[in-house]
Amino acid sequence: MALGMAELPEVETMRRDLEREVVGRRVVCADVAQTRMMGLQTAEELRQRAEGGTFRSISRRGKYLLLHLDGDDTLLIHRGMTGNFLLRDPGQPLDPHVHLALTLDDGRQLRLCDARGFGEVRVLASDDVRVLHRRLGPEPLEPDFSFDYLVAQFGRRTALTKALLLNQHLVAGLGNIYVDESLWAAAIHPARRAHTLRAEEIAALRGAIVDVLNEAIERRGTTFSDYKDLYGLPGGNGAHLRIFHRAGQPCHRCGTVIQIIRAAGRGSSICPECQVL
Numbered sequence: 352m353a354l355g356m357a358e359l360p361e362v363e364t365m366r367r368d369l370e371r372e373v374v375g376r377r378v379v380c381a382d383v384a385q386t387r388m389m390g391l392q393t394a395e396e397l398r399q400r401a402e403g404g405t406f407r408s409i410s411r412r413g414k415y416l417l418l419h420l421d422g423d424d425t426l427l428i429h430r431g432m433t434g435n436f437l438l439r440d441p442g443q444p445l446d447p448h449v450h451l452a453l454t455l456d457d458g459r460q461l462r463l464c465d466a467r468g469f470g471e472v473r474v475l476a477s478d479d480v481r482v483l484h485r486r487l488g489p490e491p492l493e494p495d496f497s498f499d500y501l502v503a504q505f506g507r508r509t510a511l512t513k514a515l516l517l518n519q520h521l522v523a524g525l526g527n528i529y530v531d532e533s534l535w536a537a538a539i540h541p542a543r544r545a546h547t548l549r550a551e552e553i554a555a556l557r558g559a560i561v562d563v564l565n566e567a568i569e570r571r572g573t574t575f576s577d578y579k580d581l582y583g584l585p586g587g588n589g590a591h592l593r594i595f596h597r598a599g600q601p602c603h604r605c606g607t608v609i610q611i612i613r614a615a616g617r618g619s620s621i622c623p624e625c626q627v628l
């Protein structure tokens with residue numbers, strides 16, 4: 352199930368599509384079903400704050416999608432494990448498990464569908480958006496995710512490298528797929544203690560993360576089972592994964608059979624020859 356989790360490239364693909372499709376559009380009707388995805392917010396409050404609003408911009412922070420409305424409110428969406436956010440033309444049949452349906456002034460409908468309901472959806476005021484920004488670590492594709500930043504963070508921590516990369520307070524937006532891909536590209540074992548990484552390994556890891564994410568965004572993300580883009584289509588990155596979900600197949604670098612081990616509480620794909628503990 353965790354295979355469907357959207358990470359930075361999938362959310363960024365969604366952000367770019369939404370920016371093109373819905374900025375300037377007004378929400379004429381918001382149908383909201385109460386769900387645990389809303390936390391303490393009621394469906395009625397969400398409906399009132401979303402209805403009548405016009406989307407003025409779309410941003411992303413880590414794995415969070417932020418749809419900024421005119422006025423002070425922002426619709427926050429985190430897709431959890433199985434969530435999809437779909438843009439449907441008028442008259443298209445209903446989708447199952449719709450928690451939120453926003454009808455736009457051009458008749459199209461944005462639908463948040465989630466069979467398991469592990470995601471998050473709510474309307475935030477700008478103060479709450481600022482809190483979210485502060486709570487998360489730097490964006491890996493922004494300049495503050497620098498070599499010096501990583502050296503400072505890794506140098507004083509004995510945690511496993513993989514655990515640090517999955518920690519959203521340290522760097523925002525990475526999950527199991529792209530952490531495994533980046534560690535393989537940098538030839539670092541996921542269970543290496545962070546403070547044991549040499550400077551050149553940290554530099555290689557940083558470069559690998561940036562390359563892996565940019566390539567995945569170019570291919571519109573990775574789909575295993577659940578993730579679909581705004582148009583209900585799968586991403587194209589799955590066939591290009593070098594290590595993740597390739598257990599039993601040969602490593603592209605050395606031919607050794609790829610294994611799955613447990614690291615940082617997660618199943619982790621490694622090449623035991625390229626990634627030595």
Ligand SMILES: [Zn+2]
Pocket residue numbers: 602603604605606607622623624625626
């Ligand atoms: Zn290898």
